[in-house]
Amino acid sequence: MEASLDRMWSRSRLSLRGRIQRWKSKRWVVLQCAVAAAVAWFVAADLIGHERPFFAPIAAVVSLGTSYGQRLRRVAEVTIGVAIGVFVADVLVAGIGSGAWQLGLIVFLAMSTALLLDAGILFVTQAAVQSIVVAALLPGAGGAFLRWTDALIGGSVALVAAMAVPAAPLRRPREQAAAVARKIAELLRAASDLMVDGEVTPALELLADARATDRMIRELQAAAEEGMSVVSSSPFRLRHREPLRRMVELVDPLDRALRSTRVLVRQTSIAAYRRRPVPPSYAVLAADLADAADAVAAELAADRLAVDAREAVLAVGAATGVVERSEVLTAEAILAQLRAIVADLLMVTGMGQLEATDALPPPPRS
Incomplete structure (x- = not known):
């Protein structure tokens, strides 16, 4: 009972910490939406003189959203969607009046018109919402x-x-890229230990840890897209476009490197589970490759291309050509996967795919 309570308390603390972290990561956006809503109301009500300009702050908040991605598109979708919904509803209400079936028909036609023009969800939704407002509230002339x-x-x-965005969305791609590289190093180091110890329980735990890394690539892709959206929408951030573009180009090779590392972990876990021997030199290779991946992560975290870490990766690649071979198929698969990770990390350092492959020496002969 006490153990269950301890686990529940631990999970609740982790959940609370995660919620607070989520709020911290979005607090600038929340503040931005709040200020934009107030300014929109002030402009429409106090400067222009609209009596109850309820849609001005709504449009501002919906357009900004809680992410930095595709803000310009959201602004266009909200504005044009409102125009379509209002136009369709006003024309039909004037002709057929209002009621349940009229409302259904108006929403159907407004959404259909929006879909014929564009498939954006926000665009279509705004057309529907505004047609409902017009049909239900029956505004007077000029409404x-x-x-x-x-x-x-x-x-x-x-x-x-x-246009006013903090530097955080521009830092996030390199921070997330460095986190992926560090995770690769962590998995490689754990796999190296597993090759030596051959314990089944740590093998299963490591395999579960490796399988849970998909979210890291999704977060990296989202951070890259958000960063590019920021530099596209803010003239104050245009100077960051080229460095950010270079960082975005690392998403695919990092994805491949992490996938290759997961395959290595799986092969290492199979070897441990089936009590298959793995040559000690393979464990050394994995540990050295982990150090090289850490060097890559350090360069990425410093907002630099990982060119300075290339020699460390190449050294591991060269070592894969002189280690002994094994008659155990699983061990051979581990060696092949180590070489694949080397090639993937070389691409992260800026090499092309063919160049990275050619940089590896031929595998040792059995």
Whole structure:
């Protein structure tokens, strides 16, 4: 009972820590949305004189969203979606009135019109929502124009706000890339220990850990897309475009390196489970490759291409050509996978695929 309570308490603390971290990572966006909503209301109500410009702050918040990606597209989708919804609803309400079946027909036609123009979810949703507002509230003359003007105000405020972005989205791709490289090093080092010890329980734990790394690549891809969206939408961040582009180009080779490492972990776990011997030199190779991966991670964390870490990776690659061979198929698969990881990490250091493959010496003869 006490053990169960301890586990529950530990999970709750981890959950709370994760929630706080999630809020911290989004606090700038939350503040930005709050300020944009207030400014949009102020412009529409106090400067232009709209009586209740409820859609101005709504448009601003929806356009900004909680991520930095595709903000310009969201602004366009909100503004044009509102225009379509208002137009379709006003025309039909004037002709057929309002009611349950009229509302259904209006929503159907508004969404269909939006879908014929663009398949964006936000675009179609805004057309539907605004058609409902018009059909249900029956605004008087000029109401449609005022609501569309409010959408323009909110979208314009969001557009200006989108240009002011912190440096965090620009740092996140390299930070996440470094985290992936460090994870590769961690898995390689654990695999090296496993080749020596051959214990089954640590093997299963390591395999589970390796299989849980898919999210790291998804986070890296999301960070890369968000970073490129920031430099595309903010004129104040254009100077970061080229360094960020180079970092984004590392997503695929890092993905391949991590996948290759997972395969290595699986082969090492199989060897431990089936009590297959692995040559000690393979464990040394894995440990040395882990050190090289750490060097790659350090370069990426410093916002540099990992060119300076290339020699360490090449040294491991050269060593794979002189180690002894094994008659055990699983051990041979481990050696082949180590060579694959070397090639993948060489690509992370800036080599092309063919160049990285050619840099490896021929495998040793059995």
